[in-house]
Amino acid sequence: MTRLAHTRAWPGIALAxxxxxxxxxxxxxxxxxxxxxxxxxxxxxxxxxxxxxxxAIFWEIRLPRVLLAFLVGAELAVAGVxxxxxxxxxxxxxxxxxxxxxxxxxxxxxIVLHLANLPWMAVLALIGGLATLGIVWISARRRGRxxxxxxxxxGVTIAYLASAVVxxxxxxxxxxxxxxxxxxxxxxxxxxxxxxxxxxxxxPFMIVPLVFATEMDILLQGEKRALELGVEVERTxxxxxxxxxxxxxxxxxxxxxxxxxxxxxxxxVRLLVGPGHRSLVPVSLLVGAAMMGIADLxxxxxxxxxxxxxxxxxxxxxxxxxxxxxxxxxxx
Amino acid sequence: MSLVTLRxxxxxxxxxxxxxxxxFELADGEFVGIVGPNGSGKSTxxxxxxxxxxxDTGEILVNGVATRSYRRRDMAKQVALVPQHFDxxxxxxxxxxxxMGSYCRGxxxxxxxxxxxxxxxxxxxxxxxxxxxxxxxxxxxxxxLAQALMQRAKLLLLDEPASALDVSHQLRLFDLLRQxxxxxxxxxxxxxxxxxxxxxxxxxxxxSEGKVAAFGPPDEVLRxxxxxxxxxxxxxxxxxxxxxYLTFSxxxxxxxxxxxxxxxxxxxxxxxxxxxxxxxxxxxxxxxNALDTDEETGRELGLQMAxxxxxxxxxxEAHAENLALMSAAELVIITAVPVxxxxxxxxxxxxxxxxxxxxxxxxxxxxxxxxxxxxxGLADAGVRFFPGTAALLEAVHARVExxxxxxxx
Numbered sequence: 001m002t003r004l005a006h007t008r009a010w011p012g013i014a015l016a017x018x019x020x021x022x023x024x025x026x027x028x029x030x031x032x033x034x035x036x037x038x039x040x041x042x043x044x045x046x047x048x049x050x051x052x053x054x055x056a057i058f059w060e061i062r063l064p065r066v067l068l069a070f071l072v073g074a075e076l077a078v079a080g081v082x083x084x085x086x087x088x089x090x091x092x093x094x095x096x097x098x099x100x101x102x103x104x105x106x107x108x109x110x111i112v113l114h115l116a117n118l119p120w121m122a123v124l125a126l127i128g129g130l131a132t133l134g135i136v137w138i139s140a141r142r143r144g145r146x147x148x149x150x151x152x153x154x155g156v157t158i159a160y161l162a163s164a165v166v167x168x169x170x171x172x173x174x175x176x177x178x179x180x181x182x183x184x185x186x187x188x189x190x191x192x193x194x195x196x197x198x199x200x201x202x203x204p205f206m207i208v209p210l211v212f213a214t215e216m217d218i219l220l221q222g223e224k225r226a227l228e229l230g231v232e233v234e235r236t237x238x239x240x241x242x243x244x245x246x247x248x249x250x251x252x253x254x255x256x257x258x259x260x261x262x263x264x265x266x267x268x269v270r271l272l273v274g275p276g277h278r279s280l281v282p283v284s285l286l287v288g289a290a291m292m293g294i295a296d297l298x299x300x301x302x303x304x305x306x307x308x309x310x311x312x313x314x315x316x317x318x319x320x321x322x323x324x325x326x327x328x329x330x331x332x
Numbered sequence: 333m334s335l336v337t338l339r340x341x342x343x344x345x346x347x348x349x350x351x352x353x354x355x356f357e358l359a360d361g362e363f364v365g366i367v368g369p370n371g372s373g374k375s376t377x378x379x380x381x382x383x384x385x386x387x388d389t390g391e392i393l394v395n396g397v398a399t400r401s402y403r404r405r406d407m408a409k410q411v412a413l414v415p416q417h418f419d420x421x422x423x424x425x426x427x428x429x430x431x432m433g434s435y436c437r438g439x440x441x442x443x444x445x446x447x448x449x450x451x452x453x454x455x456x457x458x459x460x461x462x463x464x465x466x467x468x469x470x471x472x473x474x475x476x477l478a479q480a481l482m483q484r485a486k487l488l489l490l491d492e493p494a495s496a497l498d499v500s501h502q503l504r505l506f507d508l509l510r511q512x513x514x515x516x517x518x519x520x521x522x523x524x525x526x527x528x529x530x531x532x533x534x535x536x537x538x539x540s541e542g543k544v545a546a547f548g549p550p551d552e553v554l555r556x557x558x559x560x561x562x563x564x565x566x567x568x569x570x571x572x573x574x575x576x577y578l579t580f581s582x583x584x585x586x587x588x589x590x591x592x593x594x595x596x597x598x599x600x601x602x603x604x605x606x607x608x609x610x611x612x613x614x615x616x617x618x619x620x621n622a623l624d625t626d627e628e629t630g631r632e633l634g635l636q637m638a639x640x641x642x643x644x645x646x647x648x649e650a651h652a653e654n655l656a657l658m659s660a661a662e663l664v665i666i667t668a669v670p671v672x673x674x675x676x677x678x679x680x681x682x683x684x685x686x687x688x689x690x691x692x693x694x695x696x697x698x699x700x701x702x703x704x705x706x707x708x709g710l711a712d713a714g715v716r717f718f719p720g721t722a723a724l725l726e727a728v729h730a731r732v733e734x735x736x737x738x739x740x741x
Contacts, residue, residue, distance in 0.1 A: 088421070218432045220422050225415060227384055229483070230408025230436030275422035 009279040012272070016286035020070070023293040027066040030297055032304045033057055064193045068254060069296040069310075070289035071199035072188075073261055075251040077288020078206050080262030081269075081281055082244040085216055086237060087148055093263035094248040097241075098155035101162035102132025103252035108166045108180050112173045119194040121183075122253045126198070129249025132158055133242070146237050148223075185309040186256030188296050195254040202250045206285060208243040212236055213277035220275060258311040261288055261295075264318040271325050291317070333396055335360045335487055335518050336381055341390035343373075343380060350376045351542045354390070358520060360486070363513045365529045365550075366522045368539030369563055374522045375416065377539065378489040381520070383407045394487070408436030412480040416491040416522075418472065426451070426459045426467070426475050433482025450478045454508065469496040474505075481512075488512070490521040494528065506532045526567075526578050530554055538562055554578060556634065566610060568632045581610045589613045592728070593661035595678045599625035600667040600695075604721055609633050611729070616661060618654035619646040619678055645674040651681065658685045663731075665724060666715070668697025676706035686714055693717075695724060 029035050035043075035054055043058035050056070079094035087096075094100065106128020110121035136158055140151035166184075170177050209216065215236045218226045223233050248262075265288045266280070273279040295313040302308060336358035343351040351373045358364060366374050379385045380392055383399035392399045394410050402410070412433075420429065430447045451457045454474045459467065464475065473496045480488060490509075494502040506528060513519050523529055529536055529550060536553045538546040540562040546553040559567040559578075566581035592608055594601045594617040601617060602625060608615045618638030620627040630637045638654035640646040646654075658664055664682050671679060686692040692715045699707055699717075711717060718724045 214432075214435060217424075217428070218435055220424070221418070221420055221429075221432070224384065225418065227404055228382060228408070228413045228415065229432060229479075230405040232404050270422075275424055276428060 009273075009276075009282070012279050012283045013286065016283045016290070020286045020290040020293070023290045023297075024066065024070070027069070027293045027297045028058070028062055031057075031062060031300055035062070060192070064196045065188050065191055065296070066293060068191050068196050068199055069188050069292045071196070071202065072251045072255045072258065073265075073288040073290070073292025073295075074206065074285045075199070075202045075247040075288075076258065076262035076292070077265040077269075077284040078209060078281060079244040079247040079251070080288075081266040081277070081284050082209055082216075082240050083262075084266050085220060085275075085277075086240055086244075087152060088220070088222070089152075090267065091263075092152075093259070094244065094251070095159070095257065095259075095262070096152060096155050097245055097248065098132045098136050098158035098162065099129045099245050099248040100252045100257050101159035101166075103129035103249055104184055104257060105162040105166055106131075107183050107253070107256070108169050111176050111179050111183065112169050114176075119198060122195055122198050125253035126249050128162075129252055130246070132162065133245035133249065137241070137245075145234055146241065148237070151241070182309070183256045186258035186311040187299070187307065187309055188255055189300070189307055191254065199250060199254050202247050205243045205246050205250075208239055209277065209281045212240060213281060216240070216277040216281075217275075256311070258292070258295075258314055260311070260314045260318040261292055264322045265291060267322060268325055333360075334358060335362075335395060336520075337391075337393040337396075338381075339391050339393075341380065341387045341392060343376060343385065343387050345376075349542060351380070351387075354542075354544055356537060356544060356547055358487070358518060361513070361516060361518055363510065363519050363532075363534045364521070364537060365533035365535070366520065366537045366539060367524070367526060367529050367554075368545070372539040373542045374539055375491050378413065378491060378520065378522065381487075382411050382413050382489060384413075405436045405438075408483050408485065410485055411487045411489060412483040412485040414473075414477050414480045414488070414490040414493050416495070418476045420464050423463045423465055426456075426462050426464055429464045429475055430478045430482060433479035434484075436483055447478075447482070450481050451475075453481075454478050455504065470498065470501050473497060474501075477505075486516075487518045487520065490519070492522050492524060494523060494525065502528065526554055526559070530576060530578060551576065568634075570632050581606075590662040591616065591660060593617065593658045593664045594626075594667065595664065595669065595682055596626045596667040597621070597624055597669045597675060599629075600669045600697075601626040602629040604665065604667060604725065605629055605633055605635065607725055608728070609635075613728075616657040618657055619650045619675065621646075646677055651677050654678065655681050655684065658682065658690065659688070661685075661690065663728070664690060664692045665728075666692065666694035666698050667721070668695040668701060670701040670703065671698065671706050672703045676704040679706040679710070682715075683710070683713060691716070693724060693727065695720060 028040050029037065035058060039054040040058060043055045046055065048055065048059040076094050083092045083094060083096065084090055103125040107121050107125040110124040115121060115124065136151060136154045139154035140146050170180050215231050218229055218231050219236065226233050266284050269280055269284045269287055273283050291314070295317055296310050299308045299310040299313045334357040338354050338356055341351060341354040354377065366377065368374050376385065380387060381394065383402050386400055427447050430450060448457065448460060451460055454477060456471060456474050459471060459475065464472065467475065473493060477493065494505055497505060509519050509521065510532060533550055535548060536550050537544060538553055538558065545562050546558050556567045556569060559565065568579050570577045570579060589612040591614040594604060594615065596617060597620055605615055605617065616636040617626065617630050619640050620630065620637055621640050621642050621644065623642045627637065627639060636657060638650050638657055640650040658681055664685060666682060682692050694710065694715050694717050696717045696719050718727060
């Protein structure tokens, strides 16, 4: 007896992976200074060398930036899948847990203290995000169980609180206001290998929802039914919520708050491959990466040499696509 | 060894007690129904057995092991539950939903039930590829049952599985459960339809206000007096074509009222009997011939009656019994019964108690259907006549309202 989800997963994954591959090449080639495929191939084969401009652009600027965009997109999309399905609420995005606001607070403190030297800001943002996750977690615990709705409320409340503190800090430190606002909007501009290293810490966490794919399928029927069918619901929830929190914290810490990817990608992928997590998680991961890659590509090319904040681009790209797919889905 | 054992189980949600002192055992292979009013703790009881809830005091053993020490996956191998409410907002195919049931069996293929086989067993093989969200309520119910069967557990708990099903699907479902039971599955099923409970189950557990009101074979447990105590309604047992059926008074049990004796027969008293019983009167009747329609109705209602052998004129013994019943009543009513020499003594008896001060009321119709002359001069003797059953009934109720002390005991 093969599971349906198994048989259906591979074509979707293969397609998403090839789309991501095309995105990868395009993102590496295009930018304020475009690289030809020859130049890219040359840079890849020779490795980083000094004195060659296109080689330096490739290794020092383009490649880390593209990788970072892919990683952040993948992290947000996977976190979005986890949270939407745990909350059984399609409007959930990775930022409802309050983790992003905590991270923003951490980054703001970094900027105000003039620790703007990276990766200190990223580290502070990560600490802020994880601390928020801890606070939300403790508030939602009742007799050893995590109440998912209390968690949602606590997350939203703490998000407001952290935002209020950020606002106060912004007013107090008016000369840094621009830096704070720019950070909050989210960008991959000026990010390098140290951010990529931080983002790479998320890799093992992206495996977690794949391990729990069957449990997540069953949890779509609600926590009680999952218990009846033999799922250790609390353990599963704990693992998944921590995973989503850590993924969000890492993503926000290296890129700021980039909206829409975590909300929209799981929806788009669900419409395309269905709600089974064996397909949904890996395809969302790949599509999230690709979407963020394209968004970053647009952000740095459309009004080059200036940049549009990538969060603005994700919204511009994601919103019409989402509406189109929703309408198509409802006609079926 | 019993499959499930409950010993003195108490359970409360926060401070509100739901179950108190529940003790019973379920043996391997039993087919047991749980009935009881809404809020009597039925669903809570099956959640406790499945280990989803923990008892406050007492213990619950499944297969000899306390439910609290089970891991969920091991429990799911022992106990499958079909919930009352089930929905899914995501577009999963029926096959995928059913497949989830085998989660507790792990990835070992030999250990897993077969999805297609389980679905065809339930007569819904054609649903396999359909999205679950597009199914009707009854189909969803069957898919959830299929999901539960995939657990291949020893015990199947069902929470009102028939509530979303039409009558033919209900019967199919219970036939199927019986069949599964025949293959060794132990079934514990909550249901509201007492006639289904009466026909299908080996044993019934009656819950009332969180306690076991009765536990045993259906015909011992579903007795009118127990049902009246548990549900507060009047229930009647009828035999029809060799089967027993329960019917219920359309009205809630009235408060206890006085005693009324009916002189009736041939179906002229059946309606009145039922109305008076429903209204709370203690009703007696006689003399009636056995197998007479009124006699049968009276028997179903559990009335005290003076009865004579079928198709026989009434004899001295029955007459004396009837007189005793009449004398104990506060009111005697003569329906529009045909009077012949066979039953004329009933009119004589009525005259007798009228003379001793017990009021006698009669339907005018009796005068027209008197073939013996026994009713001549009844009006002069003080019998009040009414133009039909409805008028009689109205007068009885009015009488109670006017002179409560005289009629109530």
